[in-house]
Amino acid sequence: MRHIHVRQPTAADPLADLVPxxxxxxxxxxxxxxxxxxxxxxxxxxxxxxARxARxARxTRxARxARxARxAxxxxxxxxxxxxxxxxxxxxxxxxxxxxxPVHGASAAxxxxxHQLRELGPLRDRLLAEAAASSExxxxxxxxxxxxxxxxxxxxxxxxxxxxxxxxERLETDAALALDxxxxxxxxxxxxxxxxxxxxxxxxxPGDALRARDRYTLALALDPQRRPDGALxxxxxxxxxxxxxxSQRPLRPMRRAxxxxxxxxxxxxxxxxxxxxxxxxxxxxxIDAPGHAADARVLDLPADAPIAATLRPDxxxxxxxxxxxxxxxxxxxxxxxALRKLADDRPILWLAATADGHLARLIxxxxxxxxxxxxxxxxxxxAALASLRSSNNIPPRPRxxxxxxxxxxxxxxxxxxxxxxxxxxxxxxxxxxxxxxxGHLQLIxx
Amino acid sequence: MIAARPLVLGLVLGLAGCSxxxxxxxxxxxxxxxxxxxxxxxxxxxxxxxxxxxxxxxxTLARRCVTVDAPTELAEIEATLRAAMQPIVDIExxxxxxxxxxxxxxxxxxxxxxxxCGFADLADADDELLxxxxxxxxxxxxxxxxxxxxxx
Numbered sequence: 001m002r003h004i005h006v007r008q009p010t011a012a013d014p015l016a017d018l019v020p021x022x023x024x025x026x027x028x029x030x031x032x033x034x035x036x037x038x039x040x041x042x043x044x045x046x047x048x049x050x051a052r053x054a055r056x057a058r059x060t061r062x063a064r065x066a067r068x069a070r071x072a073x074x075x076x077x078x079x080x081x082x083x084x085x086x087x088x089x090x091x092x093x094x095x096x097x098x099x100x101x102p103v104h105g106a107s108a109a110x111x112x113x114x115h116q117l118r119e120l121g122p123l124r125d126r127l128l129a130e131a132a133a134s135s136e137x138x139x140x141x142x143x144x145x146x147x148x149x150x151x152x153x154x155x156x157x158x159x160x161x162x163x164x165x166x167x168x169e170r171l172e173t174d175a176a177l178a179l180d181x182x183x184x185x186x187x188x189x190x191x192x193x194x195x196x197x198x199x200x201x202x203x204x205x206p207g208d209a210l211r212a213r214d215r216y217t218l219a220l221a222l223d224p225q226r227r228p229d230g231a232l233x234x235x236x237x238x239x240x241x242x243x244x245x246x247s248q249r250p251l252r253p254m255r256r257a258x259x260x261x262x263x264x265x266x267x268x269x270x271x272x273x274x275x276x277x278x279x280x281x282x283x284x285x286x287i288d289a290p291g292h293a294a295d296a297r298v299l300d301l302p303a304d305a306p307i308a309a310t311l312r313p314d315x316x317x318x319x320x321x322x323x324x325x326x327x328x329x330x331x332x333x334x335x336x337x338a339l340r341k342l343a344d345d346r347p348i349l350w351l352a353a354t355a356d357g358h359l360a361r362l363i364x365x366x367x368x369x370x371x372x373x374x375x376x377x378x379x380x381x382x383a384a385l386a387s388l389r390s391s392n393n394i395p396p397r398p399r400x401x402x403x404x405x406x407x408x409x410x411x412x413x414x415x416x417x418x419x420x421x422x423x424x425x426x427x428x429x430x431x432x433x434x435x436x437x438x439g440h441l442q443l444i445x446x
Numbered sequence: 447m448i449a450a451r452p453l454v455l456g457l458v459l460g461l462a463g464c465s466x467x468x469x470x471x472x473x474x475x476x477x478x479x480x481x482x483x484x485x486x487x488x489x490x491x492x493x494x495x496x497x498x499x500x501x502x503x504x505x506t507l508a509r510r511c512v513t514v515d516a517p518t519e520l521a522e523i524e525a526t527l528r529a530a531m532q533p534i535v536d537i538e539x540x541x542x543x544x545x546x547x548x549x550x551x552x553x554x555x556x557x558x559x560x561x562x563c564g565f566a567d568l569a570d571a572d573d574e575l576l577x578x579x580x581x582x583x584x585x586x587x588x589x590x591x592x593x594x595x596x597x598x
Contacts, residue, residue, distance in 0.1 A: 250590040253497055253504055253544050253565055276565040276578055277590065304503060440468040441542050441568075442533035443494060445524060 091116045093343045097352035098326045105378025113385040130320025141178035145171050152195050161203035168196045176296035180286040185269035186222045193219040216244035218282040221268040251277030255306040262332035263289035290319050290338035330363055360384035469539050471571045475524050481581040483518040493548045493555035494534050498541040505597035508537045511555035542568050547577050563589035
């Protein structure tokens, strides 16, 4: 049986005292593979060992810096990879056409497209409060008109015609402003204009007969079917009204010169666009645009003169009443500007319900996109956001398609490009010398 | 030849852009209770007119006159216009503002005989343009006695 003898060291390791007295720091582990055990070096002294340790510490700092740089590179690479997705994703403000417009499924559709929809939230409350305040103001005005008309009738009976005229003119101004687009506009203004005609007719100063006829004519324009109550006002007033009707001048085509150009123009309580023409004479004019101070007045419109007005921009103009009434149209620049201002210039997703489905429009920094339709709000939103996706995610052309290192192909491409350019230049010059054709208008009866 | 494709495409598009498509608007007439068979029956001709403006004043850019044969309803006038050579009016788009459809009691669409009229703003047209038509009655003259002169 053989015994294996393990030789014991004869003496303690002579370099054992060279082990540093301080406990090793954790970062030394990083460079463990670099150094053989210090005790195995030949001619190792305490001083050289300390110098080595200092060098190792410097190397450790460098290694830490390298690690930080590597982490920064990784972060940058990840950022570059995620950048297109971040640019594509948007936070959109969902703006229904009216407070009751259905929006179900819109948020889910936007999320599916990688976007986030935000509700109007406090803005909705603000718009509703504006609409409520406007309704209250209109109700107050109608109440004031009612009592004002009663006062005017009393003044008529007491033959105080100047008081009657002054009071009615104040009512006319207030009612014209408050009842723009209101269904009670024509009926209320008819009452005021008729009473004014009555007052001028009864006062009978020089020129009053003409003024009375003009007011009766305006009342006729406001409501062509309505006539004064003969039993109440007697045959003379009825006859004067008929005379005004007979003396009506023919309709003339009317031009508008209103700024902003998309302002809503109502003449005699009806949209100007619906009128076949206007007769020269007195007319009630009501002009309004979102973000602008409304203008309403009775004016004497001469023949062949355009309806001219310039609305003053008013940043405090409330759009709540227009929103609640469904009269905000983002296709109009003034409305769009007001919407974007309230949305703090964030992108807006406009959602409307139509007779044949739902309609969504994107209002972005560069303007409004074409409407997208769908059978549900979600479908319309998906269709609208698809246009955003298609414009943002244009896939890059693969590099393989580009011809490389093929001189013959490049030569042919160059020659073809030169030939095409020559033809294009020739045609361009030739066509440019022709008279400019701005397009034709063709009217048909299908 | 790959690089030449965009050039050829641009050339084709450029050539296509040199000949703009005409703006075609289909007229549709809508009447009200004022157009009774008696009043319509008095008409002998109907004109379709296009108004523009010259230096801020309205003027007539085009007038097409079609003879009608004692129509009793507006649909007959529309049918007569439909039977006429299309397009009813073909003019340069620039400067056009309004459309007028006027009915005359005499042939030739002259002056002082308008008993039917309808006006519409071209800005309201969206492929189709609805022209609301009214007819004159004995009590109230609705239709214009004069229309804008022809543009210079």
